[in-house]
Amino acid sequence: MITVDGDYCPLCGAELDRIRVEGRERRRCPDCDRVVWQNSKPVASVVVRDGEAVLLGKRDVEPNRGLWGIPGGNLEHDEHPAAGAARELREETGVRVDPDDLQLVSVDHTAKERRSVVGIRYVVDRAATTGEPTARDETSAARFDSLDGFRDDGGISPWDRDLLAAVFGD
Structure with a gap:
């Protein structure tokens, strides 16, 4: 493709x-x-909520290197979107979740920077996950914090701002 x-x-x-x-x-x-x-390229991501806090990873690759973003990425050709979102969460932050625990939040289409992406977005509560956040593939840091905490610490990826605002009503 x-x-x-x-x-x-x-x-x-x-x-x-x-x-x-x-x-x-x-x-x-x-x-x-x-x-x-x-x-369009299919991607999946998962917002992990813990009250008013969210799990984000500091991107260590382009696009948006140095900004905080929702764990997610490209789907494999034979992968269900929920399984892909769970895999990306594990790969980028070390946090694990059963794909069956993910709740679909939205499906969107974005076309910019010569890229066309169909995003499949999930949300899950921290209680349904295991493991502590740690920097892994494609991230230089990973942690739970408030949206303001991430805004004050370098900013949030523009690809993720609308989804976070929708999930947190911010």
Whole structure:
């Protein structure tokens, strides 16, 4: 799957041209005679609440390196979104949760910075999780704090602000 615009065929390397398919302009390989579909990338994340506190990880990778963000990321091709959200939580913070304990909060679509993402967002109470937060894959720190505490400590990723505001009514 290609998630950003490309100029060359991912199969043969030929320069792509454009044709109209299903009422939209699409990229096409003239050598393979194949449409090169550009699809949104599915991602899943989980907000772990502990009263008025939330678990966030300080991003150690782009985009938004150095900002605090909700644990989450790309789904594997054979992975249920809840299982992917639970995996990302474990990988980024060391905190574990049973995917069956996750409650779906929203599904959204964001297109910016040449990326198109379908986000599947979950929430769970801290009591349903195990383990203590620690920096892991893609994070330099992980902790529970208030939203104001994270705002005062470098800021919150713009990708996550709306979801946190919706969950906490902030």
